[in-house]
Amino acid sequence: MTETVLHSATKTAIIGFNQPFCVIGERINPTGRKKLAAEMMAGDFSTVTADALAQVAAGALVLDVNAGVTAVDPNLTEPPLLAKTIELVQSLVDVPLSIDSSVPAALAAGLAVAKGRPLVNSVTGEEDRLETILPLVKKYNVPVVAISNDETGISYDPDVRFAVAKKIVERAADHGIKAADIVIDPLVMPIGALNSAGAQVFRLVRRLREELKVNTTCGASNISFGIPNRRVMNAHFLSMAAAIGMTSAIMNPLHKEDMDAIRAANTLNGFDPDCMAWLRANRDPAAAGEGAGGRRRGRRGAGDAGAVARSE
Amino acid sequence: MTETVLHSATKTAIIGFNQPFCVIGERINPTGRKKLAAEMMAGDFSTVTADALAQVAAGALVLDVNAGVTAVDPNLTEPPLLAKTIELVQSLVDVPLSIDSSVPAALAAGLAVAKGRPLVNSVTGEEDRLETILPLVKKYNVPVVAISNDETGISYDPDVRFAVAKKIVERAADHGIKAADIVIDPLVMPIGALNSAGAQVFRLVRRLREELKVNTTCGASNISFGIPNRRVMNAHFLSMAAAIGMTSAIMNPLHKEDMDAIRAANTLNGFDPDCMAWLRANRDPAAAGEGAGGRRRGRRGAGDAGAVARSE
Numbered sequence: 001m002t003e004t005v006l007h008s009a010t011k012t013a014i015i016g017f018n019q020p021f022c023v024i025g026e027r028i029n030p031t032g033r034k035k036l037a038a039e040m041m042a043g044d045f046s047t048v049t050a051d052a053l054a055q056v057a058a059g060a061l062v063l064d065v066n067a068g069v070t071a072v073d074p075n076l077t078e079p080p081l082l083a084k085t086i087e088l089v090q091s092l093v094d095v096p097l098s099i100d101s102s103v104p105a106a107l108a109a110g111l112a113v114a115k116g117r118p119l120v121n122s123v124t125g126e127e128d129r130l131e132t133i134l135p136l137v138k139k140y141n142v143p144v145v146a147i148s149n150d151e152t153g154i155s156y157d158p159d160v161r162f163a164v165a166k167k168i169v170e171r172a173a174d175h176g177i178k179a180a181d182i183v184i185d186p187l188v189m190p191i192g193a194l195n196s197a198g199a200q201v202f203r204l205v206r207r208l209r210e211e212l213k214v215n216t217t218c219g220a221s222n223i224s225f226g227i228p229n230r231r232v233m234n235a236h237f238l239s240m241a242a243a244i245g246m247t248s249a250i251m252n253p254l255h256k257e258d259m260d261a262i263r264a265a266n267t268l269n270g271f272d273p274d275c276m277a278w279l280r281a282n283r284d285p286a287a288a289g290e291g292a293g294g295r296r297r298g299r300r301g302a303g304d305a306g307a308v309a310r311s312e
Numbered sequence: 313m314t315e316t317v318l319h320s321a322t323k324t325a326i327i328g329f330n331q332p333f334c335v336i337g338e339r340i341n342p343t344g345r346k347k348l349a350a351e352m353m354a355g356d357f358s359t360v361t362a363d364a365l366a367q368v369a370a371g372a373l374v375l376d377v378n379a380g381v382t383a384v385d386p387n388l389t390e391p392p393l394l395a396k397t398i399e400l401v402q403s404l405v406d407v408p409l410s411i412d413s414s415v416p417a418a419l420a421a422g423l424a425v426a427k428g429r430p431l432v433n434s435v436t437g438e439e440d441r442l443e444t445i446l447p448l449v450k451k452y453n454v455p456v457v458a459i460s461n462d463e464t465g466i467s468y469d470p471d472v473r474f475a476v477a478k479k480i481v482e483r484a485a486d487h488g489i490k491a492a493d494i495v496i497d498p499l500v501m502p503i504g505a506l507n508s509a510g511a512q513v514f515r516l517v518r519r520l521r522e523e524l525k526v527n528t529t530c531g532a533s534n535i536s537f538g539i540p541n542r543r544v545m546n547a548h549f550l551s552m553a554a555a556i557g558m559t560s561a562i563m564n565p566l567h568k569e570d571m572d573a574i575r576a577a578n579t580l581n582g583f584d585p586d587c588m589a590w591l592r593a594n595r596d597p598a599a600a601g602e603g604a605g606g607r608r609r610g611r612r613g614a615g616d617a618g619a620v621a622r623s624e
Binding site: 192202235239260267272278 | 545594
């Protein structure tokens with residue numbers, strides 16, 4: 001069974017086919033967070049600190065760290081800022097990190113200071129990125145998130161995205177990187193823009209798992225971009241993706257709906273022994289009795305649900 | 313693609329592989345509802361009336377009707393009461409019905425008065441039930457819910473439950489009933505009693521769909537019997553089952569969490585053109601802007617989610 005193993009100085013996180021869903025906290029990312037970008041540029045890391053502590057407390061198993069504060073000369077600003085942010089986060093929490101940048105020099109600077117075995121986020125199917133980032137991944141012997149787009153952008157055809165993923169896995173093999181160290185992001189498009197976005201991702205996740213034997217991840221909240229009641233849509237997208245076999249997501253653990261979805265999915269997928277995680281997160285004895293649904297098939301023979309439940 | 317077609321006097325409901333999830337309203341069922349049982353025995357159908365109207369208003373596509381008011385001589389009391397209840401419900405709403413009884417004489421009485429093409433709920437793998445109910449199903453040319461237990465009760469082994477389902481489908485064929493008219497209930501056990509209950513059902517649903525080509529249903533709320541926060545667990549069980557390929561459920565459409573799950577699953581599975589059903593159910597323009605998640609991958613090339621969303 002495929003396992004992508006991450007380490008911090010003291011902790012291990014495994015993204016795997018037979019593991020609870022791996023929650024990668026997305027919050028430490030100034031992209032689209034103007035206030036955070038301004039703070040980080042000014043050397044104020046109070047929000048980064050708060051986000052690091054809050055996400056781990058909420059159940060994140062890995063923290064994504066991005067320092068893309070500006071589009072203006074990121075090659076100069078991002079490497080030292082990403083390294084500094086990683087060192088700070090490592091001093092605050094003990095979970096493994098995901099080093100997130102589209103600037104190769106920033107990934108290198110991050111890898112130089114990251115402890116343990118971090119995840120690199122990300123490489124794409126673009127030639128220049130493959131040949132710049134894969135050697136870095138090999139040099140540090142770390143796993144990498146691979147996004148299934150290439151020079152032509154993101155294809156609306158899931159078969160093309162699968163082909164890009166396959167190319168990345170094969171190219172990685174040429175560099176001596178095994179498939180278990182590639183976590184494919186099949187790319188989640190907004191359901192409001194592309195009606196088949198959800199069905200596409202579910203089909204891709206199944207193919208990536210069964211045919212390429214790789215772990216998968218995604219920027220989950222993209223699915224609900226532009227539609228109302230995003231929290232509920234995101235939560236069901238996560239549990240449905242987990243049911244299909246997606247093994248991790250870059251998500252917001254501070255959204256209770258999302259974490260409820262992950263806890264429910266872990267329990268329903270059989271990764272929550274004795275429902276202990278569910279019970280810990282839902283300490284409300286009153287709620288246990290809620291609803292008579294459990295009894296509605298009670299007439300249906302000795303093996304009925306009620307009887308099974310009482311046999312606990 | 314498998315389709316189980318139901319009719320009322322004026323409406324059609326299809327349970328199918330390429331159809332939105334079929335919500336079968338479970339409320340009109342005195343089993344485990346003492347107050348409702350007492351009302352129905354006393355000839356008071358006010359709750360039945362309210363439940364019929366409310367469930368259809370909430371989005372139920374089919375209504376299950378059960379008149380199991382007492383374990384005392386059900387063969388005498390249930391047939392006339394079920395027929396009366398069905399005639400009342402048919403006078404109130406126009407959706408197809410599911411005639412629900414473990415008493416063959418009650419199913420016969422219900423079929424005699426039901427308009428259109430109702431669903432019969434249910435037969436099991438028990439010999440006496442197979443040979444009593446399948447001829448009735450054939451006589452009226454109606455589809456039937458088949459529960460995968462037999463004389464030995466409900467097996468904890470999903471392969472045994474699959475074998476029972478297969479036996480029922482084969483026996484039905486002997487009676488001239490086609491597989492598309494059999495809706496298998498793989499039986500949902502409480503996750504609190506059996507940790508593998510969810511994984512078992514997901515695996516069974518996939519096998520029933522791929523190997524027997526049959527539609528599936530279940531008493532969804534059984535999954536959360538005895539654990540806290542049942543509404544959230546039930547909702548994710550429903551959306552995850554729909555992601556795996558379950559095509560209907562006998563559920564409570566008055567639980568908003570459950571209907572949110574079904575609407576999200578229909579949208580994510582590609583059965584909600586232009587997200588119209590989702591938008592109708594979530595008329596809150598403010599919510600559309602909620603969260604910056606949709607932008608977090610915004611730096612990733614021309615095809616990024618934000619751009620796709622803006623291209624609407």
